[in-house]
Amino acid sequence: MSALPDLSGRVAIVTGAGKGLGRQYALDLARAGAAVVVNNRRHPGEADEETSAARTAAEITAAGGRAVADWSAVQDPASGQQMVDRAIEAFGRLDIVIANAAAPQARSFHKLTVDEFRAVFDVGFLGTLHLVHAAWPILRDQGHGRIIMTSSSAGRYGQHGMSAYGASKSAVDSLVRTLAAEGTSNGVMVNGVSPYAHTPMTASHITGEMAEAFVPARVSPLVLWLASDACDVSGSILVAGGGRFRSVETVETVSLDAPEGIADMIARLPDAERAAHPNSNHAFDTLLVECGFAPRAPV
Known part of the structure; x- marks a missing residue:
């Protein structure tokens, strides 16, 4: 794994950080010195300490890092401001936003109701929008910020049974490029990461030796670099998986x-x-x- 950048003094919010890629990002951000707001929605009946967000935050603090859990449901319009407020209250500032939460879909379009479509889209896109919109004034006004949004090949190429998920990620790609055009002059670098990794969402598709190669830890170094002061690109959509990387271009x-x-x-x-x-x-x-x-x- 690449050497970790120095993120001492930085504060990050990571959505979908209770497991999979988001958890890896949160753990590595903390190892690099950042304080982390670990977001993952609470499942019905879960006590605070039983949630995946709390477990990830506890793992960070047990290792000597700084983290707090947050249980906002990203599709809730108030969730973005709640997470930003949590970061400011706990750590006094905000520097890094990683909008990673998503909802899976594996049903053909003709089998989906509009409400079911929206349930997937609202997590994948509006869940990103709510957080980024709430964080944007802070990052812009302080003249420094790093935003990383999770993209997907399903949004670029389409995939049978993934109409809502693909539409949400296509919208994310457009938001990345537009905000990069608006934010760079104010020191806010905005990029997308399109990951391939073995996670609870992909476990039925990435198995065996492939799962061993496509671990989240082989995506995380790119995310941490994009979150660091060393990042000098904005508006890029970058593919990561198996320790290899690609750049996405629309032609x-x-x-x-x-x-x-x-x-x-x-x-x-x-x-x-x-x-x-x-x-x-x-x-x-x-x-x-x-x-x-x-x-x-x-x-």
């Missing part, structure tokens, strides 16, 4: 006309040259040039 082909009709043009598009665009304005400006216009003047 478009150059434009083609359709002299022989739409079907012929569609057949030619897969072979067309591709380009990545840093933002939507750039994508439109390149289309303007291809259509014979000059790019628009910068706003």
Whole structure:
């Protein structure tokens, strides 16, 4: 595992931190010196000390670190402010936000009610939004912050039976890129991590030797680097799994006309040259040039 960055004096919130990837992030943040608000929702009938959030927080404090548990349900609109308040009350500041909580889905779209769709989407996207929106003014005003949101290949490519989960993660990707454009000038670096790891959510799909290779500890070093002062990228979506990493780019082909009709043009598009665009304005400006216009003047 890579050497831990020095996060002494920093304060982090990690959602979904009672188990799996979030738990690993929380433990490693604490090992690196950060104080951690460990969030995971309480299950019915659980006493405080029985919750996964409390167990993770206790593990941190037993090792000499600083942590408090939080049981906010991230889909609750008030949850983000509750977690931010918890961080300020316990540790006096906030520097790092890791929005990791998600709800699994494995049902075809035609079998889902709208309420069931929303239950998954609200955790995966609104659960991220509530926390980031509450933390944003603090990070922006202090001129420093690190936000890491959990993304997924299901949001980029689609997957049978994962309409709600994929939609939530596609929305996360867009939020990452937009907030990076807004936050970098104020010292707030915003990135997404798309992990592949053996966790309770993926245990039925990642098994045997594969599970041994795809442990959360092989994703966590990337997350900690993104949370550190050494991080000098913003707006990136990074894939991590098995100790290897990829960068995600959204590309478009150059434009083609359709002299022989739409079907012929569609057949030619897969072979067309591709380009990545840093933002939507750039994508439109390149289309303007291809259509014979000059790019628009910068706003």
